[in-house]
Amino acid sequence: MHKLCLNHDKVIILIDSPAENPYRELINRLIKMVSMSDTLQPKQTPNLSDVAKALGVSVATVSNALSGKGRVSASLISRVKEQAARMGYVPSHTGRALRTGRNSVLGLVLPDIANPLFPQIAQAIEAAAAAAGYGILIADSRGNVSLQTEAINRLIEYGVDGLVIVPRLGTRIADLDIPVAVIDSPSTPGNTVAADHWQGGELVGQHLVSGGHRKVLLIGKNPASIVQNDRLGGIRAGLGKQTEIDVLWIEHHEAEFGKGAHLGLNEKIASGTTAIAAVSDVHALRAMTELYHSGYRVPDDVSVIGFDDLFWASGITPALSTVRMDLPRIGEIAIASLVQAIEGKSESRKGPVPTFGTSRVPMTLIARQTCRSILSSSTSAKGL
Template identity: 30%
Template structure:
């Protein structure tokens, strides 16, 4: 294995000079820096990450705490974050909160103990004292997908309001008037935002949202099944179920099939958060797609900016409606666009 002494010998300098070059110390001349970096490349030298962290007080490691690793949306987000971080010379350690605030805090504490340079967090439920203490202590933090209102932390997220309005317009054009929603936890910003957008869109078309057509879920498949069972037991069941995440949509689909019903002939189904599986269901499921890859990359850039002393800005990207056949055959104009 090539050592720093080998690089120093090849470049004709001391090991201390090589160290200064690798740590971007300003005292090294341009000629010496060029000679050292050339030796590094020729020999294929790779600095020891742990040793570098002791010298620079950086570990070149980011922490990512996601809400649920079993949710395909967060799996794709984590993949995007890892790729973007690697391209910038950082590694990523992932913690799965499993939608549990106490597990979220456990992972945060563990990552901070391991001296990660910064944290990307998709909060599960409100703001813990640990999260607030970390922010106040100056720990580089970026919220991704979800956020905590009132905290001075950059947020990278998508805005689904326009897509929800497009969804209701699509459903209205198909003749659907009784629309129900499986909402996410009210303690999460995404849970609140999606039901608010749905109410606004319904009102724009003169439609109401009765209490009986509001089901409280928890972004898990079991809650989608439970809520949909309740909808199907109503004297006048809804014509459409809008599940505000993909796992609850799959749970809703299970409930519909368990009742011997079909989508969309007996009831229509739509999901927030598109996933690759939805094109393989029968019928393919209409969904609101978030730009997951872009969100992950933007979140990493924001966090690295924060770590390296720059001032990152919050980023909001638009979600979009993907029309398939789970709500009925779309009008010809929509078919041509999708």
């Protein structure tokens, strides 16, 4: 029986190892390695003083060079950064937090991370935050108001410097004790920045009208959603008064016929509908799937267009026509507005922050393969 006791009671090993044990050599080597490790000193992490000493400059100069503050020449900044990298210097997050009173971490609350749109939003927010020197903690409210409140409170308890919130539909964000950037719709009270959903809807309506469509079905999910209502309102405006419009709300339909029930698109097309516009690519795909199983061809028999340009929209057959949000720009504006408030460069230090830039970011029509013109060649010629 081997017994090994290291200093300060760090390690105690009891091993039954008779002479004939085939693992005896391995056990002895392990014991030797553990014994040697007790004599090794942990490698010291270089600090600002070490970098300053190596260059023969003051600690303040090194700090200013690495933070971009103060008057330090470009050549010296380059030398400091090269020396810091050579020595393996890593800035102390704790030290920075003590100096500034900030943790350089933001919270992001999403309404449903299972929806493929919201990971794309999270990626845009994280990229903008990283460029501004902030990390991100993500919470998912799963479309529940109480969980949204819990997520907000939990992130505040973790000490985030500010919050970016994509609110659960139909909810308003109450005043909080830290800066908050709200991403919803320009018509949402307290909104900081968002895609111009109404303008995006107008693009859809104008696109369909230009193709000769005069009877259109609009598909929404929840009538309580400000974003969805803005999108549908924009589509109506783009279609104009000359177009016959029908609206199908999926939640109302499923409340009557059951979850996942057919949307009744057969009847709509039989009554003369030539185009379907959905408030999301997800609902557009559902419509296309139902049409396929009913024997209809898109776009030969009916045109379909969605919203959001989700990552798979260009990969399906036929490729989905849709409207794209400028998520990188939205992320940049949201983070810039938040950082302005956090770092004291804005009058708003608590609650929803004012927009640092425009609050409405234009959307872009992405015309692919699911929409076609139904104008006759003679009619088309007259319009040229």
